[in-house]
Amino acid sequence: MSTQAGLRAYSGPPDAGRHAVIIGSGLAGLLAARVASEHFEQVTVVDRDRFPDSPEHRKGAPQSHHAHGLLPRGHEIIGRLFPGIEDDLRAAGSTVGRDTVGFMVVSPAGPLPVRPSPGEFVMFSRFLLEWQIRQRLARLPQVRFLPDAEVVGLDTDRDGTRVRGVRLRFRHDGSRQPAADLVPADLVVDSSGRSSKVPDWLRDLGYGEVPEEVVNSGLSYSSRFYTRPDGFPDEWRSVLINGRAPHNPRAGLLLTVENDLWHVTLGRMAAGDTAPTDDAGFLQWARQLADPTIYEAVRVATPVSPIRGYRTPTNRMRRFERLRRWPTGFVVTGDAVCAFNPIYGQGMTVAAMDALVLADALNRHEGGRSAGFERAFQADLARNVAAPWFVATSEDLRWPGVELTGSRPSPAMAIGRRYMDRLLRAAVRDPDLTAAYLDVVFMIASPRSVFAPWILARVVRSMLSARRRVPTQQFALSAEGLSAVRRLPDAPVST
Numbered sequence: 001m002s003t004q005a006g007l008r009a010y011s012g013p014p015d016a017g018r019h020a021v022i023i024g025s026g027l028a029g030l031l032a033a034r035v036a037s038e039h040f041e042q043v044t045v046v047d048r049d050r051f052p053d054s055p056e057h058r059k060g061a062p063q064s065h066h067a068h069g070l071l072p073r074g075h076e077i078i079g080r081l082f083p084g085i086e087d088d089l090r091a092a093g094s095t096v097g098r099d100t101v102g103f104m105v106v107s108p109a110g111p112l113p114v115r116p117s118p119g120e121f122v123m124f125s126r127f128l129l130e131w132q133i134r135q136r137l138a139r140l141p142q143v144r145f146l147p148d149a150e151v152v153g154l155d156t157d158r159d160g161t162r163v164r165g166v167r168l169r170f171r172h173d174g175s176r177q178p179a180a181d182l183v184p185a186d187l188v189v190d191s192s193g194r195s196s197k198v199p200d201w202l203r204d205l206g207y208g209e210v211p212e213e214v215v216n217s218g219l220s221y222s223s224r225f226y227t228r229p230d231g232f233p234d235e236w237r238s239v240l241i242n243g244r245a246p247h248n249p250r251a252g253l254l255l256t257v258e259n260d261l262w263h264v265t266l267g268r269m270a271a272g273d274t275a276p277t278d279d280a281g282f283l284q285w286a287r288q289l290a291d292p293t294i295y296e297a298v299r300v301a302t303p304v305s306p307i308r309g310y311r312t313p314t315n316r317m318r319r320f321e322r323l324r325r326w327p328t329g330f331v332v333t334g335d336a337v338c339a340f341n342p343i344y345g346q347g348m349t350v351a352a353m354d355a356l357v358l359a360d361a362l363n364r365h366e367g368g369r370s371a372g373f374e375r376a377f378q379a380d381l382a383r384n385v386a387a388p389w390f391v392a393t394s395e396d397l398r399w400p401g402v403e404l405t406g407s408r409p410s411p412a413m414a415i416g417r418r419y420m421d422r423l424l425r426a427a428v429r430d431p432d433l434t435a436a437y438l439d440v441v442f443m444i445a446s447p448r449s450v451f452a453p454w455i456l457a458r459v460v461r462s463m464l465s466a467r468r469r470v471p472t473q474q475f476a477l478s479a480e481g482l483s484a485v486r487r488l489p490d491a492p493v494s495t
Contacts (some may be wrong), residue, residue, distance in 0.1 A: 016039025018367070021166055023151050025049065026061060027348050028334025029127070029162075029191035030133045031355035034081050037140050038359070039367035044183065045137075046146045050169060055092070055131035055258075063342065065308040066223040067127035067255045069103070069238070069263040073259040073443040074349030077356055078129075088124055088239065089132055090469070093258040095123040097342070103237035104476045105438065106291040109246045111476045112434040114236070116374040123237060125257040126348065151192070153201060155182055163330040165189050187368050188330045197335035199318065203495060211319040213389075213406035217341050219395045221267030222275040222282060222309045226301035228260045231488055233481035234271065240345070241283075241291045243269045244349050245398035250406070251343050252294040264298055267343050268435045270399035277309040293476040299487040315341045315396070317389055321382040328367075331377050333358060338385040340392045349443055350388055387447050390416075391440070416447070419459075423450060426462030431457055439449065454491040 020036040025047040036043045048059035057064050070078070079086060090096060104115045136166050136315045137143045148171045155165040165184035191196050199210040237256040243249045249269040257263050261312035266275050266285050317338045320326075333354045340346050355381050365373035394413040396402050427433035436455055439445035449455075475482050 002065060009034055010017045018186040019184065020187045020189065021042065021046060021183055021186065023166065023190045023223055024190065024192035024334070024336075025042050025051070025130075025134075025135070025145070026193055026334065026351075027130060027335075027349040028193075028354060029189070030130065030137060031078070031081060031352060032189045032191055032333055032358055033143055034133075034140075035359045035362065036187070036334040037137075039188070039362050040186070041142055043143045044146055044185075045139075045143070045167065046149050046151055046168070046183070048148070048150045050147045051145070052131075052132065054297070055125070055128040057127060063310055063312075063444060064126050064130075066221060066310055067253045067263040068342075068348055069253070069255055069343065069345040070124075070129065070351040071442040074352040077349075077352035078133075079354075081355065085132055085136060088135070089124050089128065090122050092124075093134065094122040094128065094130060095237070095256050095258060095260050097123060097256070099123050100234060101219075102238065103438075104239040105238040105430070105441070106239065106241040106293070106476050107176070107412065107424045108242050108290070109421070111291065112424075112427055112437070113429070113431045114438065115431055123256045123258070124416050125255075125261075125263060126423045128258050139198055151197075154188065154204060154205070154330065155184070160327065162328045165196040177186060185230055186329060190330070190332045190336050192344075193335040194316070194339045196332070198320075198332050198336060202323070202327075207323055207325055208328070209323045211406065213317040213319070213393075213404060215341070215393050215396050216313060216402050217315055217399075217402055218270050218313050218342060219267055219313045220274040220309065221265050221343070221471045222277050222285075222307050223263065223265040223300075224282065224307045225257075225301055226262040226264060226298055226303050226491075228256065228262050229300050229302070229491065230487060231484065232297070232300070233476060233477060233484050235481050239293060239297075239476050241289045243399075245269075246400055248288075248290050249399060250285060250289050253343070254290045254294050255296060258356045261304070262297070262301060264294065265343075266294075269343065269396070270402055274311065275309060277307045279303075279307070282307050293482075296475075296477070296482065296485050301484060301492050302491045314341060315339055315392065317385070319382070321378040323461075326378065328374060330375050333381060337378075337381060338389055340388060341396055344388075344392050344395070344441075346388045346392065346443065350385060353384055353443070354381060357381050369467075388443065391447060420450075422459050423455070426441050426459050429462075430458060 020040040022033045022045045033045050049058050101114045104369050107111045149168045151166045152169045153167045154162050154163050168181045238266050239254050241252040241314050243251045247347045251267050253265045255263045301442050334351050361377040362368050371495045427437050440447050
């Protein structure tokens, strides 16, 4: 690992003009840097990591070993922030799909009849997306990167009401680093993720405890890359298999990424056995999913990486907007505010939506100069993440032993779950209902949209018809596709 060639190193704040510091170089931080570049003469992205010289895993993002999907809403936003980036992703090896089902979903009620996506779409890993965004940012003359640096606190004025910069601890020696351990800034954006120290910093500055809502999902998951085998049916390019509460907590995700590789993640939706990291256990876990399609796929695919495990036992919403006081010159975004259960694939897209919230707040508040900018941004961000947080937590709370602390589950959650169960039972036979449901899952539409009169009418009609049992085994592949896969030879197990 080394500092990525072409990234401009930090050279001190500008002699004139305004300076923004972004803490963290994950997707939320990179997109915040792009937005800030429209309003500040210099933007510095600070990270504890060194950046890789190619699109690959970096140590500071251990979850990047696991499958990350960018939903259609995320594609749209990133395309607006970086025009032409899909062409760069395509040129860098992204897999291209055409007129096929981009994302098949096996719901708790069975496989959904997903319509093929018209035209062309590109598929890629989180590695490649972040690499391409860093490359784009490196071309902006006002953006600089400061790797190997850990932010250990905020620099404030005497009474702690204004943030004036960040205090650093450098992780490696080297002449390329500035001697000072203080970087002044007009705006500091914390996007340091789940492990953010902001609650501690604010408490130490006298702002009190940050209210939190926590879901103890107990999630564990394991992931591996495979080569997509020749002869595998081209019925869909990626598939999600949900668990079926309360009896089968196993879930699986197969994403097609660059160079026609498969990124496969298997997880458990509640406390219990952890997802395995051995060959036999990984295959057996896939076989025990509610739909064994992923098992049939990886059985014939050649592994090209080790199996890597990870645990995300809690998911957290920090209610910064509820603090009675807030310092000027400081905001928090991304997973540092709201960290979801990653099995729902919302994280990268919500980070993109957060960037639009920041852009709107900066535009409305004179680039952050006018009074009230910070509190307005945190309130807007809380509204932005409310719907995906509601969806994720209401699904998590289906599982025995999973609890929400910091607030009481609203009656709307239980009502919403029962309604969604009936909607999905109807959707397995109705492509229009499937499309409406996926618009919510992909964050194109609000969860309220599934209560439209025409949807309610079809759900009620389905409820009044003969009761339909959820199949014990029904494949995301067609009968013909499954037959073709079963004729393929088992792949050798290797790394």
